[in-house]
Amino acid sequence: MRNKMRFWENVSGYLFILPALVIMSIFVFWPVGYSFYLSFFNWDYAHIKNPNFIGLQNYIQLFELNTPPPYSFLKALAYDGFYISISILALFTIYLLVDIVISKHVKIADAIYIFGITIFSLIFFNITLSAMNVFPYLTFIFIAAMLGLIFFRKHQFISRMAGHFFTLFILSGIIYLVLRFAFPSPYGVYEWLNVIKESSNFIKSLWNTAYYVILYVPADIIIALSVALLLNRLKLFKAFLRTSYFMPFVTSIVAISLVWQWLYNGQFGLINYFLSLIGISPVAWLTNEVWTIPTIAIMSIWKTIGYNAIIFLAGLQSIDRSYYEAADIDGATNSQKLTYITWPLLSPMTFFVLIVSVIGAFKVFTEVYVLYQAVPGPYNNSGLTIVYYIFQTFYTNQQMGLASAAAYILFAIILVFTLVQFRAGQKRVEYL
DSSP states (O other): OHHHHHHHHHHHHHHHHHHHHHHHIIIIIHHHHHHHHHTTEEOBGGGSSSOEEOTTHHHHHHTOOSSOOSSOHHHHHHHHHHHHHHHHHHHHHHHHHHHHHHHOOOOHHHHHHHHHHHHHHHHTHHHHHHHTTTOGGGHHHHHHHHHHHHHSSOOHHHHHHHTTHHHHHHHHHHHHHHHHHHSOOSOSHHHHHHHHGGGOHHHHHHHHHHHHHHHHHHHHHHHHHHHHHHHHHOOSSHHHHHHHHHHHHHSOHHHHHHHHHHHTOTTTOHHHHHHHHTTOOOOOTTTOGGGHHHHHHHHHHHHHHHHHHHHHHHHHHTSOHHHHHHHHHTTOOHHHHIIIIIHHHTHHHHHHHHHHHHHHHHTOOHHHHHHTTSSSSSSTTTTOOHHHHHHIIIIISOBHHHHHHHHHHHHHHHHHHHHHHHHHHHHHOOOO
């Protein structure tokens, strides 16, 4: 009897959601499935009535280069591996110096090993860098030395380094950039990608979109959190300021893009006017390809900052005041409260904002289309994003099969990023 009741309850529930499922099947599930089917066909204006099955050719065509790269990816990887290994060797040396100063105790074996390898590497850095043009696998010598440090006498020195992973990671990045600047080389993964992106519009759209995501997402989260902390401390005009920050989010992106088009204007724009007041020469926001992605990112941050700030503000107001009262009794500073109380307890909101921001950033299109008047940037496709490439391929070039393949590449990228963030969120997010 109980099983029968449960069965009819399930049937009733599915009947309630049946209209929504039918509508979603017509307008969502069917187009999504059919576009995946079409991505394996040569379906363009010439074959609109009889598309030809070509298998994975559309996906292969997306990554085909007009001109081959001047050197292989493995060679670029070898050069970067060399720079990274030297950076880590230098980092070990710096940390050893700090450890000796703090502990006032020198371990001769460690000092000889680390200083010897690092000094040897730096002395022969330029010679090895030149020789790698012929023998790129010389980098394995320095990678082996780097790995040897990790496995050499597993003692407290290594474990103490692991306890400062984030700081050391930032420091190693700085050392890497210094070495790149001091000993420049035309070879490397970044240089290789920078060359091949000019040989394929799709790869350039991936490059531009990745650049936009890197600029937009971290800046948006940091500024939104700062605004939320400010609003949470204010006593007067709190409701007015919340509404003011939130208004851009509910305003049409087309209207916002048209307004920012005038703000970015090289001759009459307010941004250049304010820059001139502090002695900065006018910036060609809309005509210089270097500024194409930053201009889009700045405008997008201004639009979405209010929504994310409201999410963070809701999280701040849900934190029990007893945590801060206990911290005050222990004599904690404001920065310590932010680091050890506010930030960890805001992790659910940060996780949500991060997911939404990354997905939204990968789908950027309208901002480019309106801001640059239906062209992907001032010239050289500097504003060509993945969604713009799909739009251009589908509507302008009438290559519907190729556009469908590009759409599913975008879907795969967003899916991977979302799964990685969910995986990381299981370990880092703390729900109250």
